[in-house]
Amino acid sequence: MKKNIFPNLITVAVLLAAVSVFVACGGTGKNNSRGKLEYSLNEDGASYTVVGKGKFNGEELIIPEEYKGKPVTAIGSGAFSGCKALQTVLLPETLTTIDDRAFSDCVMLGKVYIPASVTFVGDGAFGYYCGEDDNGYLLIDDFAIYGNEGTAAEEYAYKNDIAFYRYSAYAPNKEGDFWHYSDGEIVVWEVSLEHFTGVEFTGETQMGRSLDHDFDEEDESYIANILEETTALIKEGEDFDAFWQNNIEIYNLKNELETAIEYCSYEFYMYGTSNIRDRLDRLEDLLLEMKKWRNGLQRELYNSAFKSTYFGDATDEEIEALLEGDAPDEYYEYQAQMNDVLSEYSMTDYYDMDNFERIEELYVSFVESAQYLAEYNGYDNYLEYLYQNSFGRSYDVALTDGFFELVVEYVIPAYYETRDAFHNDYAALSASDKAIVDEFLRGDAFLRGFDEFYAYEKTIGGDYEEAFDELWREDGAFFISYDNYYGAFTGYYPGSYDPCVYFSDGLHDIMTIVHEFGHYYDFTYSGSCDYDLSETQSQGNELLYLAFLKNSGFYSDSVIKVIFEDKMRGYLQSVVLSSAVNEFEKMVYNDDDFTFGEARGYVDEIIERMGLENDDFGVWSYWHVVAVDCAGYYISYATSLIGAFNIYKLASTDFDAAVEAYKKLVDYWEYDIPDDIRSVYEYAGLKDVFTEDAFIYFFGD
Known part of the structure; x- marks a missing residue:
């Protein structure tokens, strides 16, 4: 209501x-x-x-x-x-x-x-x-x-x-009254809530119902007032107890504000309105102001009558050494600049080529602020910082040099071969079989049903089956959108360690659902901090699912062959594009003076290194989509897919062994295996993706 x-x-x-x-x-x-x-x-x-x-x-x-x-x-x-x-x-x-x-x-x-x-x-x-x-x-x-x-x-x-x-342009998946156009006439949708085999869909899910918090504009005003009041207490230097109580309250308010930002971020993804974006910007600005205030707090205390009470017996030399850790105002200016870029980018249609020039301008500003923040934290560049701090990788950027060369040697030829096979085999299908393929690849599985996925999760069993029941049958936290933010993701629900899943319009196909459920399974039982490993858990789930379908009897051999070829050409293209973007980012962040217009030359150089005369893979348009708000991330898609190919290869000869290998990608923590892709792959019996053996195992010599 x-x-x-x-x-x-x-x-x-x-x-x-x-x-x-x-x-x-x-x-x-x-x-x-x-x-x-x-x-x-x-x-x-x-x-x-x-x-x-x-x-x-x-x-x-x-x-x-x-x-x-x-x-x-x-x-x-x-x-x-x-x-x-x-x-x-x-x-x-x-x-x-x-x-x-x-x-x-x-x-x-x-x-x-x-x-x-x-x-x-x-x-x-x-x-x-x-x-x-x-x-x-x-x-x-x-x-x-x-x-x-x-x-x-x-x-x-x-x-x-x-x-x-x-x-609603599509048949709705929640309770309520909906309509659409049919031959120019208004027609009311007949809504069925039985969307999944064995699963009763309950309409609005936990994720939509509980996305609420009591942090409001009065709290925002209160924060501004208490910061001002506490600053005045320090300058007066008369009531340390009052200052200290305020300081504790400010710390707690900061935690509340961070949680409110999480909630607001999820609201923006799900509902996508500009007023939510404005509120999110306002909260992020307020948090930055709080951090800046706390950063300068000890310097203010050092210069106040509270100095001896706060610092105790510490000498001036010891205090000065402590204060050297305070960030300069410039640090917060660059952080604000980065926030502004991300805010505008989130409201930009980055698939529209008419916006590319503006995206490049935003990217130059983003790189400038990102490089400063990385160097301030002791890193050579922002990409090095991201690898170690944001994505939990156990390897450094340099290791990906050889990986890209292997992609060029093995993946690009395989892509062209698979693409051509798909076009030929799809053309040979009957009209009815083409319809089956199209429905599988692009149909709304929330409406079509989960028959195959239901059988698959029963086959995998164990913790996987329990996670499936928890999400789809026990009122788990998921949100299915027919509008707004384009994407699918799994994360932890704000203020908790409960995983939740989001699916936007256009991403309701069964393979996207299987992909995100791989993340959900991981988030439920292990919650890997290594993003390469986390993506293997989702991509591996997709490839294992395809292997299951080959012998499941749900589809004819000719249909499943075309489905596999279409998905595989997409996976191969993702490996190429993701590794190409990683090369692009290495060039950008190793450039001490990256400026507007240089991006085109970098992309052309990468295309030449790929041995291509034209940008067949769309590297130029792809980096505009991912390099701003997903900086440094996409190499995880490339490495994880090579690992997922290994799982598929194993499943083609021994499905049960592949299932056990896949489960080890999640249960490794029970055996004190380090949380990184190379250690867990070794434990699961998979090839190291940074070696040629991993490529030869799937693609052949």
């Missing part, structure tokens, strides 16, 4: 206004034939309002998008009130305002679609008729409004207790 976001005083005022509107009603006028509508030029001189029905009194009303070459943006108060025969209204997408009683007393009008462009719907605009004996306006029975979630249409329906149907 949509929350009332207005203060009580305003709500009361609105309700009183609504009451005054419906205390009486006037006459209906004559029923006349269709005629021209009446318009009034708006004050801006650039748009029109429909102010009257003219001679119209028909069954179907079409409000035009334009009148005299200018857009129609509003429908005036009472403009179509009393149109007794009116049954259908078509409103243009140019419309922004529908005033009070615009369609009141239209007794035959049972439903209306209100475009998302409409930002204001006045009192009694739809759904009311004049009762007998002048007893005011009453709701029309079964009246319904069709519109988009989060719009003025929904707010009006909620306020007036009118049925509201939300638009």
Whole structure:
């Protein structure tokens, strides 16, 4: 249910206004034939309002998008009130305002679609008729409004207790009333909550229900006030106990703020609105301000009357040595610069080539701040910093030099071979088999069902099966979106160690679900800090699943062959692109003065090293998508896929042995195996991905 976001005083005022509107009603006028509508030029001189029905009194009303070459943006108060025969209204997408009683007393009008462009719907605009004996306006029975979630249409329906149907291009996977277009007509979705074999989908999941916290604008103001108050206490130097209590509270508030940022980040991923992004930016700025304040706290105390109380018997030399660890203001300026870049990037369509120039500008700014922060922390460059601190890798950047050469030698030729085989084999399929392949590769598995996945998890068994039950059958934390942020990810739910999974629109296919469940399985039982290993747990799950399907009987040999070829060409392309982006980032972060325009030359050099005349793999567009908010990450996709190929190769000859190898990628911690890809691979019996043996094992000599 949509929350009332207005203060009580305003709500009361609105309700009183609504009451005054419906205390009486006037006459209906004559029923006349269709005629021209009446318009009034708006004050801006650039748009029109429909102010009257003219001679119209028909069954179907079409409000035009334009009148005299200018857009129609509003429908005036009472403009179509009393149109007794009116049954259908078509409103243009140019419309922004529908005033009070615009369609009141239209007794035959049972439903209306209100475009998302409409930002204001006045009192009694739809759904009311004049009762007998002048007893005011009453709701029309079964009246319904069709519109988009989060719009003025929904707010009006909620306020007036009118049925509201939300638009959904796809069959919805949650309870509620939804509609879509079919041959230009509005059609209500028939919703079934039985989406998974053996799994009853419960509508809104735990992840959506509990994404709430009580950190609000009052808390934000309180933080600003307590920082100011505590600074004043230090300068006064009279009440150390009061200062100390404030200091403890500030520490706790910082922890609360960090949790609130986690919540807000998840809200942004799931709902993607600009107001959430604005709030997230505001909270991150506040956290940075708190960190900056705490960073300078000891210097303030050193120069205050609290010096001896706070530092005790420490000598000035010892205190100065301690204070040398304080970051300069420049550090926080660069951190703020990085935050600004990430914020703008998150709201940019980085797949649109028209935005590429702006993304390059953002990237130059990002690299500048990132390099400073890395060097401040004692690293040669930001990529070295990321490898060791953000992604838990046990190897350094230099080790990937040889890896890229192996990718060029083995993976690129295999990609072209697999791509050509897919095109030939797909073309040879019957129309019905092509439909099966297309549904598997791109169909919405949340709607189609989990038949194969259900059988697979039973085959794997053990902790894997328990994790499956926990997520899909026991009200686990997952969120399925048909809009907003594009991506799929697994993480820990804010403020807890409970894993949760997100799937955006366009990523509801079964292989994405299998991939993310590999992460969920890991997060439930081990929670690896090595991202290469974590991606092996997900990519390995995909490849093991494909091996299972080959002998499962769910698909014919010709169909599963084409499915495998399509997925494999995608995996091979990912290895090439991910390792190419890693090479690109090495060039950027080893450049002491990276500037706008250099990126093109770096990409061309990489393409030449790949032995290609053209950018067949799309390296130029790919780095724009991943190199800003996923800096340093994508080599994990490349290394993990080589490991996953090893699992598939083993499964093709001994499926049970492959299952055991896969499970060892998760249970290694029980045997005190170090949390890094090379150690765990050795424990699982897989080849070291940085050696040629791993490539030969799968691709051959």
